[in-house]
Amino acid sequence: MKSMRTFLIMLAVAAAYLGAALLVDNSYHQLIFTLVLVWACFGLSWNMLSGYTGLVSFGHAAFFGLGAYAAVLGQIHLGLSPWLMIPLSAVIGAAAGLLVGLPTFRLRGHYFALAMLAYPLALLYVFEWLGYQEVTFPMMREHPAWYMQFSDPRLYTAVAMAMLLLFVQVTRRVQRTRFGMALIAIKQNEAAAEAAGIDTLRWKLRAIALSGAIAGATGAFYAVVLLVVTPVSVFGMLVSAQALTVAMFGGVGTVWGPIIGAAILIPLGEILHAELGATYPGIQGVILGVAIIAVILVAPEGVFWKTRDLLRRRGRAQQVAPALPAPAAAPAPAAAAPRAPHGEVILDVQGLSRSFGGLKAVQDVSFQVRQGMILGIIGPNGAGKTTLFNLLNGFLRPDAGRVVFKGVDMAGRKPHVLCAAGVGRTFQVMRPFMRLTVAQNVKVGAYVKARSEAEADALAAQAIERVGLADCAGHLASVLTTRQLRLMELARAVAGQPELLLLDETLAGLGQGEVDDVVAAIRALSAQGITIVIIEHTMQAMVRLVDQFVVLDHGEVLATGEPQSITQDMRVVEAYLGKKWSAKHAA
C-alpha cells in the first residue's frame, strides 16, 4: 500500500517536473532539465553497486563511456538507431560489469576503490589511441525521430524521465526483495552474510551487472543528447566523480539520494557556469566544491539521511515518552525439559588441522556431535576455538582432515553452501544490520531456505518467536540492548532452519541475569531439535548448559567428556589456571 502511494507521488513529481520543463524555452535551461535526469540515472547506477554493497567504485565512467561510444559508433558504422543502441548499451554495460567484477571483487575496501579507478582511465587512453578523439553523431535528416534527433529539446527531457522512472522502479524492486537485503547484508558484514547463506560473490556480480547496465544505457543517452563524444567527456575521472558526488551528497544506499543530489548539484553547477563562467572561468567548480565541503561537514551521510533523522527526531520529541523497547518476555522455561536421547552422529570431525605460517592454530582435532546434543568447546584464549569454527563452516580451508556433516565431507566448502546444507553460525563480534529492523535482520537469514518473500517473512517471524523477541520485531536494531542483539543474532541463524548451530561466544558481554535469558533461549532451541555447538570462555554458564565438552589447548584436543568429569580434570584446570594454582588446590 505504502509503495503504491510512493509510486503515485513519484509520478506526480515526474509530471510536475516535465510540466516545468515544458514552460522553459531557453534551450540551455532545457538542457539542464535533461542533464539533471541523466546524472540522477548515473547516480542510481553507482548507488546500485556502491550504495548497497558498500564497495566504493571510482570507475563507473568505464560503463558510462562504453555505452556512449557504443551508441555513436553503432550509428556511424552500422546505422543503428539510439532506440536500439540504448538497450544494447545496457547489455554491453552489464557484460563489462561482469568482466570487471570477476577479478575485482577479490579486493575489498580501499583496494577495490582504487582498482576501479584504473578501468576507465585505461579505456580513456585506449580510445584515444584508437583515434576516437572526437566522434560526432551524423545528422539524419530523413528520419530524425527514429534517430532520436529531436528538434524540440524538451523531448529529450521526456525520454530521460522515462529512463529515470524505470531505473527508480528497478532500484526500489531490488531494495524490497532478497536482492537488496543480500547487498545490504554484504555491506554490513560480508562474513556474516556468507554465514547466513548468502552467496556473496553471485549477488555482487548481479549488482555490478545491473549497475553497469544502467550506466551503459545512461551513457548512450548522454552521448545522444550532447551529439559529440570525446574520451575525456565520458571516461574522464570527473565523470566517475560526478556519479559518486550526486549519490553521496544526496545520501547513499537509498533510491532518493542520487536524485536529490542531482537535482541540487547539477543546476547549481550549470547555472553558475552560465552566469559567471565567462568572467571567472572555474568559479563553477569552486562554488560547487565549497558547497560539497560544507554539506559533508554538516551532513556526512548525505542530505537524505540527515533530513530524515531530523524529521524523525522532531516526530519523536512530540510524543510524550520515548517508546523504549519493552523487555522481552522470558522464553518458555524449557530449562529442565528432558533431553531427547542423543541420536546418530550429525557432525564428524576427523583429524582437522590448520596452520598460519609456523603457528599451528588447529592440530589434528577430532570429535563427534550427535543429533540433539549441546556440545561445548572451551579453552583459554588462543586455543584455536574460533579457528576451529571457521574451519567447520567454511571461512577457512583446512590443511588436512575431514568435516563430515550428515555423511558428506564438507571440508573447504564455502560458508553459504554449508549454511544451505544446514549449518548455521553466530559470531563472537556481533554484526547487526543497524539500519534494519529486527524482523528484517532476521529475514536476511531466512532467505537461504525461503522460496518467496512471504515465506521468508514467515520463517523470520517464527525464528523471532522461538528466541522470545516477538515484542520488539519492529524495532530498529540500533536501539536494542546487548541481550536483545545476541538473541537477534541467534534468531538470524535459526531463521535459516539449521540442523546444526555453531554459536561463537554468544554469552560474551552479558550480565548474570542476561546470561540466564540467553541460556534459556538456547535450551529451548535444543529442545526443539536443533543440535548446538557452542564456544565459550566462562565455565559456570557452560556447565549448566552443555551435555559434553571438548577442551582445546594450543590447537589440540586436551580432553572430551561430560561436564562433571571435565571440571575435575587436572589437565583442564592446569590449562586454564596454570600449574601453580592447580598444585595448591590439589593439596
Added chain:
Amino acid sequence: MTELQIHLEAFLQALAAGLLVGGIYGLMCVGLAMIFGIMRVINFAQGDFMMLGMYITYFFFVLLAGHGMAGSALGPYVAMVLTLPVMYGVGYLAHRLLIARVTGGKTAALDGEGHYAQLILTLGIALVLQNGAMMLFGPELESIRTPLSSSAWEIGPLWGDFVSIFVNKGRGIAALISAAAIVALAALVGRSRLGKSLRAAADNPVAASYMGIDVDRAYRIAFALGTCITALAGGLLATNFPFHPFTGLEFVIVMYAGVVLGGIGSILGAFWGGMVIGLVQQLSSLVLPTQLQNAAIFVFFLLIVILRPQGLFGRVAERT
C-alpha cells in the same frame, strides 16, 4: 651502428629516463604514503596539492628572478625550499579545518566508517583547488625553466663509438634531490620520537592513543608532511614538465599505483613503487605507441592490485 646497438641504446635510454622519472614519482608516492598509508584516507586532492605546490614554487621562482637570480641554475631549487614551509602550513590547516572532521574517532558512527564522507570531502577540495587555480592563474601552461633543463650529461659511448646515454641535467638533479629527501624522511620516521608516534598511529590508532600518543596531532603532522613532500616532487617535476591547473589529475593514479605497489603503510615501499611505475611507463614506450604509455601503467596497476594486493614489497598483515 648495428641493429643490436640501436636497440640497446634505446633500451638504456628508456631505462635511464625511467629511473629519473621514477625518482620523482617515488617522492610523489611517498608524500601520498604519509597520508594514505598512515591515516588510510583516500585523498583525491593529493594531485591538486601537488599542482598548488608547482604554482607556489613557480611564484617564488619568478620572485627570485626579479631579485637578481634570473638565469641562475640555483633559482628553482631555492624556490622549492621556500615552498616547503608554505605547503606544510597548507596541509596542516587543511587537516585541522577539514579532514579532521571526517577522520579519526568521529567517524566510527558513520556509514562505511566515514569513508564516504572522506572521499567526497577530498573531491570537494580537489574541485576548489583546480578551479581556484584556474581562476587565479588561467589555463595557460607554465614551466619553471632552468638552464639545466636544456642540457645533458652524456654517458658513453659505451660500445665502441656508439651507444651513449643522455641524462638531462635538470632531471638528474631532481632525481638526486628526491633520493636525498627520501633518506631524510626515512631517518625522521625511523629514528625520531615523532616518527615512532606516526608509525604507532598508523599501525593501531586506538592502542596508540592508549599509550599516550596524540593521534590527532600525529595525523595532522603526517598530512602536512605528506602535502609538502608531494609539493616538493611537484616542484622538481615542474622544471621539466609544463603544468596547468588540472595537472594534478594526471598524477593521482600514478601516486596511488606507487603506494599500492609498495604496500600500503610502507613509506620506503612507496618510493620503490613510484620508481617501478616510472620504469614501466618509460620502458613501455619501447613496445607501445606513446598514447598507450599511461594505459600500460593502469593495466600494470590493475594486475598488481588483483594478483598481489599486499604490494610488491609488502607482507600480508591483515587478519580476517
